[in-house]
């Protein structure tokens with residue numbers, strides 16, 4: 001696959017075979033991730049490789065997406081939160097740049113991967129992984145061998161619709177494609193506060209049923 005094919009063929013993969021991911025390959029992917037740009041060249045990433053079923057189950061029980069259990073491996077991406085540029089949250093941007101490298105690297109090596117930020121509240125993730133205060137958990141990456149060929153995800157807009165020149169000339173007053181967003185935000189806060197037993201016994205099953213099935217890949 002050439003570079004452009006890698007970019008265009010990358011798809012979020014949520015279903016995997018049980019074949020484990022080669023540990024050296026994971027190290028190679030992380031090495032690729034560290035070639036990403038980072039604000040002020042801080043290079044403040046840390047990567048926690050997860051292959052322990054108990055930890056994956058914890059993440060799901062505590063409110064993470066059920067697809068976390070599908071992947072034989074995962075990588076929790078952390079970034080140093082000591083930034084002066086809180087306006088643009090440059091630590092999150094630096095982490096995101098590395099995550100994209102991980103996704104493209106996985107595609108190059110014919111692995112399936114998916115960026116996950118449907119995760120338990122940050123304070124629980126910190127406790128589960130003993131993460132110090134100066135590091136923020138940013139996202140989790142599913143990694144594994146694909147169970148099936150991914151279907152294409154058509155682009156929603158023509159590129160011309162997404163470019164303006166010198167001033168914003170994009171869509172305005174377009175119907176919000178996330179209706180009742182404010183209610184969803186409140187529900188999410190309540191969900192995060194709910195006791196583990198209620199999440200495990202009822203809420204997670206409901207949420208998984210509602211959201212996970214909508215993805216084709």
Ligand SMILES: Cc1cc2nc3c(=O)[nH]c(=O)nc-3n(C[C@H](O)[C@H](O)[C@H](O)COP(=O)(O)O)c2cc1C
Pocket residue numbers: 010011012013014065067114115116117118119153215217
């Ligand atoms: C910041 C971010 C967070 C995401 N979080 C999740 C998630 O929690 N669960 C999930 O299944 N997919 C998640 N995704 C993957 C998107 O659903 C996916 O990129 C989108 O549906 C487009 O599909 P594609 O990646 O195959 O192009 C996330 C992607 C991004 C960039």
